[in-house]
Amino acid sequence: MPLDPIVAGVREYRVATGFTPLYTMTVDEARRSDRETEATTWDWHRQPDQVFELEIEGPAGPQPIRVYRPDSEGPLPVLVYFFGGGWVVGSLDTSDAICRALSTLVPCVIVSAGYRLAPEHPFPAAVDDCYAAVQWVAQHGAEIGADVERIGVVGDSSGGNLAAAMTLMARDADGPRICAQALVYPPMSNDADTESMREHNDPMFFNATSSGWFWSRYLADPADGESPLASPLKAADHSGLPPALVITAEYCPLADEGDAYADALARAGVPVEHHRYPDLPHGFVAMSAILGTARDALGEIAEFLRRRLE
Known part of the structure; x- marks a missing residue:
């Protein structure tokens, strides 16, 4: 299909x-540029x-988390959210608007x-x-009103990869x-040679070159990409994983590997x-x-999570 008219307008701008x-920049330059384009809070949903933010004890010392909680008399289901950015750029602010929306749409406690x-x-x-962070939620979630x-x-994006890795690890x-688990246009294999990867290299959007740039910085050794915790599609066994929602996009180079992961999960029952x-x-x-279809996608994610976390 032709590019959505609103998105086409963004491209023209x-x-x-x-x-x-970002792949034409140094890592520091890419991080500065990414911070300048972070989404601001939306006003189409209740906040x-x-x-609030906390520090938990991580493998390398203090680790930040951000907690979102709608008003509720009792415990709410809890989501652990992982921001995108190719494992190289991004921060808790990257996913702030999405977390605010899902927290009230589900409703649930979110730990970013x-x-x-x-x-x-x-x-x-x-x-x-x-x-x-997942372990902390399991052990301390009741302290923030979570069930x-x-x-x-x-x-979303590399955060979807990390979410899938969490299910395998757990x-x-x-x-x-x-x-x-809800995986939004996730990268699922470090060396994907797919039709969508070959077709989509528009420099105005995340493209195949972007994907290679991020993977080459995430993996100190390309051989690490064989680990299912880096490339969940390469897991030998996908059975016993939690129910999944997988969202992909037509003009995304990662679309085919996301589709393949959904198929692998289905084959595993x-x-x-x-x-x-x-x-x-x-x-x-x-x-x-600005994009109604994106709000529809958030509604789809929220509805899936409501059903699965009841």
């Missing part, structure tokens, strides 16, 4: 204003009543997990930090019980809901302030 892809970034801290640092019997994991380590959104690029959910 980027062309006119000299948009610079959570409480938003901070984690160490590559290349200074390559794989598996981010995985270890994210798992520490720790109803834990879900959610992430299953194999007999860790916290995760009841649901995992309940899966999969939706490929037409005419949209990678990252479209972050455009919810």
Whole structure:
């Protein structure tokens, strides 16, 4: 399908204003540029009543988390959210608007997990930090009004990769019980050679070159990409994982590997809901302030989580 008209307008603006892809920059430059484009809070939904930050003890020392909680008389289900940014850029602020929306749409407590970034801290640092956040929620969630019997994991882009890794890690380590996973246009294999990866290299959006740039900085050794905690699609066994929602986008280079992961889960007997959104690029959910389809996607995520965390 043709690119969504609103997204096409965003693309035209980027062309006119000299948009610079992150992969043409140094890591420090990319991080500064990413901070300048972080989404601001949306006003189309009710805001959570409480938003506050804590530090937990992570594998490498104090680790930040941000908690979102709507008003409730009793415990609420809890989501651990992992922000995107190719494991190289991004922060708790990256996913702030999405977390605020999901917290009230579900409703639920959300714990947004901070984690160490590559290349200074390559794989598996981010995985270890994210798992520490999941463990903290399981052990201390009641202190923030969460029902720790109803834990879900959610992430977009590289955060979706980390969310999938959490389900594998928790299953194999007999860790916290995760009841649901929502993976939004996730990268699932470090060396994916797919049609969508070959087709989508528009420099105005996240593209195939972007994917390679991020993977090359996340993995200190390309051989690390064989680990299912880096490339969940390469796991030998996908059975016993929590019910999943997988969202992909037509103009995203990662679309085919996300589709393949949904298929792998289904073949392993995992309940899966999969939706490929037409005419949209990678990252479209972050455009919810201007894009109705992105708000629809957030509604789909919230509805899935409501059902699975009841």
